Amino acid sequence: MAAILCENCSGQYRYTQVNQPLEINCVLLLIMFGKVFLDFFTLQVKQKNVKVSFMGYFCVSLALLDFTLLMSISFIFHFEDFALWGVRFTKYHICLFTQIISLTYGILHYPVYLLAGLDYYMTIAQTSQFPKRGQRLLYVFAVVVIWISGLFFILKVPAVYEELEIQNRFSPYQCPLYASVQSYSVSCAMVLLIGMALLACWKDVLTMLLSVRVASFASQPVLMFSYVSNNNGTCFKWQLLTRLLICFLGTWAPFVLLQFIVLFLGARIPAYMEMNVPWLYFINSFLIAVAYWSRCHDVELTDEMWSTDPFVSWKFCFMPFNNENTEPADKPGAVIVIC
Numbered sequence: 110m111a112a113i114l115c116e117n118c119s120g121q122y123r124y125t126q127v128n129q130p131l132e133i134n135c136v137l138l139l140i141m142f143g144k145v146f147l148d149f150f151t152l153q154v155k156q157k158n159v160k161v162s163f164m165g166y167f168c169v170s171l172a173l174l175d176f177t178l179l180m181s182i183s184f185i186f187h188f189e190d191f192a193l194w195g196v197r198f199t200k201y202h203i204c205l206f207t208q209i210i211s212l213t214y215g216i217l218h219y220p221v222y223l224l225a226g227l228d229y230y231m232t233i234a235q236t237s238q239f240p241k242r243g244q245r246l247l248y249v250f251a252v253v254v255i256w257i258s259g260l261f262f263i264l265k266v267p268a269v270y271e272e273l274e275i276q277n278r279f280s281p282y283q284c285p286l287y288a289s290v291q292s293y294s295v296s297c298a299m300v301l302l303i304g305m306a307l308l309a310c311w312k313d314v315l316t317m318l319l320s321v322r323v324a325s326f327a328s329q330p331v332l333m334f335s336y337v338s339n340n341n342g343t344c345f346k347w348q349l350l351t352r353l354l355i356c357f358l359g360t361w362a363p364f365v366l367l368q369f370i371v372l373f374l375g376a377r378i379p380a381y382m383e384m385n386v387p388w389l390y391f392i393n394s395f396l397i398a399v400a401y402w403s404r405c406h407d408v409e410l411t412d413e414m415w416s417t418d419p420f421v422s423w424k425f426c427f428m429p430f431n432n433e434n435t436e437p438a439d440k441p442g443a444v445i446v447i448c
Contacts, residue, residue, distance in 0.1 A: 137207065138186060140382065141179045148172035148386040155390070155419035162232075162417070164225040164393045166248045168386045170256065178210055178381075207286060211380040213259040215289030218384070220255060222295065222392060229400035233417065234407040288377035292384070296368045299395060303365060306354055313351040349405055352426040353398045360421045364391045394421045401426065 149172055159165065182203045307314065358365065364387075371378070397418050417423070 135186070137203065138179070138183060141175065141182065144382060144385055145172070145175050145179050148175055151386045151390065156416070159416050159419045160232075161245060161248065162225070162393075163228040163248050163251055164221075164389060164396075165419070166252050167221055167225070167255070168389050168393075170252050171384065171389065172386055174210075174256070175385075178206060181206060207381055209260070209263060211287045212263045213256075214384040215287055215291060215380040216262060217255060217259050218289060218291035218295055221389075222396065224251060224255075225393065226396045226399065229397055229417070230403060233397070233400040233404055286379040286381065289380045289383060292380070293372075293377075295392070296372055299392075300365070300368050300372060303354075303358075306350060310347060310351045310354070313348065314354060317351060317355060346402065346405060349402060349426055353402055353423070356421055356423055356426055357394055357398050361391050361394060364388075390420060394418055397421070397423070 148168075152168065152172060185200065185203050398421075401423060
């Protein structure tokens with residue numbers, strides 16, 4: 110596959126174009142099958158008792174849309190040329206449907222992450238385990254509106270629609286797919302912010318990691334980190350940043366490394382592959398960490414509080430920072446985290 114720049118697209122709609130011959134539709138099917146399997150596998154292995162959120166609903170909707178796309182192109186690939194409801198479908202529509210999905214995925218990164226970030230910022234301090242029914246309906250409504258708006262935007266914006274028509278008319282044996290500029294910029298911003306945070310508190314991170322000890326608690330392996338009490342608010346946020354980094358990288362370090370490699374090589378991943386459930390949960394953990402750090406003084410130590418993230422346990426970050434009810438029998442100089 111050769112990557113070339115889509116020069117006819119202007120500014121906001123500029124994507125990286127990847128030309129694929131229509132003969133390799135079977136490869137596209139295999140890729141989509143692998144993506145759908147990965148989506149549903151991630152949804153299955155995540156923690157079950159997690160507070161519902163906008164990002165959780167959006168991840169489910171993405172997995173269902175990927176499954177629908179896989180079934181559609183599989184049906185077309187099998188029958189090759191058929192009519193349904195008065196519309197004739199051929200292998201050309203495999204490319205067309207994938208193009209539309211790629212363009213739609215490519216413009217949804219910013220609005221999805223913005224809404225998810227606002228959701229966590231407003232609800233991160235709430236202690237109720239399950240939101241009200243109205244809040245669930247609001248999440249469903251927001252997800253539906255985002256998908257409909259994205260599809261309507263792609264199909265109705267003249268610059269994008271005309272570009273699709275020109276490419277499909279003059280390149281009938283190629284399938285131009287697209288890599289999202291939004292996703293690329295989000296990856297750059299995340300790698301930059303994580304790198305700056307590590308650079309700012311690398312000594313604290315190194316000290317805390319060197320102090321870790323493996324112990325046994327209730328017949329389970331645990332990690333014991335040293336803890337130095339300090340009531341200063343500024344130092345509290347600094348230590349909290351260190352712990353947030355350790356928790357985040359302890360779970361998502363492979364993803365951070367992968368993002369660095371992709372950016373370093375300048376690779377462009379087609380948008381229909383780039384937006385997937387594991388990637389969204391990676392962004393989800395990052396947004397939760399930012400919300401925790403921004404509203405750290407509003408966070409209350411309750412069991413329901415720690416069921417926000419399906420993959421990362423953030424309890425270690427706050428104990429015993431603002432836990433004034435710690436029992437005297439506990440060791441004051443250590444924090445225990447069950448792994």
